[in-house]
Amino acid sequence: MKHSLKITLVLLVIFLLAQFIGLAVLWNYIDAEQSMLEGKTVFKEGLVKEPTVKEQTYFPFIVLGAILIGTMFLFLMMKYKLMLVWKIWFTLAVVVALDYSFNAFMWEGFALALALGLGLWKVFKPNVWIQNGTELFIYGGLAAIFVPLFSLWAGVVLLVLISIYDAYAVWKSKHMIKLAKSQMKAKIFAGLFIPYKLGKLKKPKKGEKTVKKKVRTAMLGGGDIGFPLIFAGIVLKEIGLWQALLIPLFAAAGLWVIFWKGDKEKFYPAMPFISAGCFLGLLVVWLIGMI
Numbered sequence: 439m440k441h442s443l444k445i446t447l448v449l450l451v452i453f454l455l456a457q458f459i460g461l462a463v464l465w466n467y468i469d470a471e472q473s474m475l476e477g478k479t480v481f482k483e484g485l486v487k488e489p490t491v492k493e494q495t496y497f498p499f500i501v502l503g504a505i506l507i508g509t510m511f512l513f514l515m516m517k518y519k520l521m522l523v524w525k526i527w528f529t530l531a532v533v534v535a536l537d538y539s540f541n542a543f544m545w546e547g548f549a550l551a552l553a554l555g556l557g558l559w560k561v562f563k564p565n566v567w568i569q570n571g572t573e574l575f576i577y578g579g580l581a582a583i584f585v586p587l588f589s590l591w592a593g594v595v596l597l598v599l600i601s602i603y604d605a606y607a608v609w610k611s612k613h614m615i616k617l618a619k620s621q622m623k624a625k626i627f628a629g630l631f632i633p634y635k636l637g638k639l640k641k642p643k644k645g646e647k648t649v650k651k652k653v654r655t656a657m658l659g660g661g662d663i664g665f666p667l668i669f670a671g672i673v674l675k676e677i678g679l680w681q682a683l684l685i686p687l688f689a690a691a692g693l694w695v696i697f698w699k700g701d702k703e704k705f706y707p708a709m710p711f712i713s714a715g716c717f718l719g720l721l722v723v724w725l726i727g728m729i
Contacts, residue, residue, distance in 0.1 A: 440700030445656045448632055449697070450690050453663060456574050457686035460667040463578030464585060464674055466542035479675040486586045494589045498596035501584075502603060509617065516620050525561050528626050533557035536572065538579030564625045566633060573630055577664045585671035593672040597713040600665050604709035615705045618657065628660035662693070662708040669716050673723070681723040688719030
């Protein structure tokens, strides 16, 4: 196994919590009355309105292009050591996502204040608890931004494109591995990281400096959480609630395959396995619907 059973279960539980919290965020943004009147899912004011079918066709390629451009900017900031710019950019992204997520459950002013406080804490004074705790809510906010833009077909294309890119970036170019390591070193990581043990200070002998032990850490990238949630959100919008709730279970099963079959010394692209799980979940939804 790639990780111990305990760490694997922790990762899977947090992954599923992020998926279901994200779906709850989307559910709270649905205008139930207007949806009944129009016979389709309508989101409340404040979210992006659903584009035309022609526009939806291009969005998966636009998202992939944005990821490529963003990755280039990250490497440039790493090369020229523009850490403050990187931190400000990352903070803005975190605050916006958290604000969208919290605003689904609370007053807008309080949601923004909470998002700003947690975003600054996450970036400038990070620790394991704030890192993983905020990850539970960030992707619900991102889903609230992106789900209205996609049809089901566009969502399928998005997962296929992201899976191909993820496989290339990890297995071929390996730049995703370098990026993940750089993020961890800079303590600006988008995703989950679970230490096998919370780093404890080794008690120094008299005259020695305090040394912190190096602790093995399990990681899961933010895209591996965000993209299956966006797909589940599209299923919620296009098909229904219980059908959407099935998708994360199958996505988690795809993730489990990597942890079960993976070697602890190797890096693996998670999205091809997670996407396969999402597609299997969608197939099950359709089969159940035919009964």
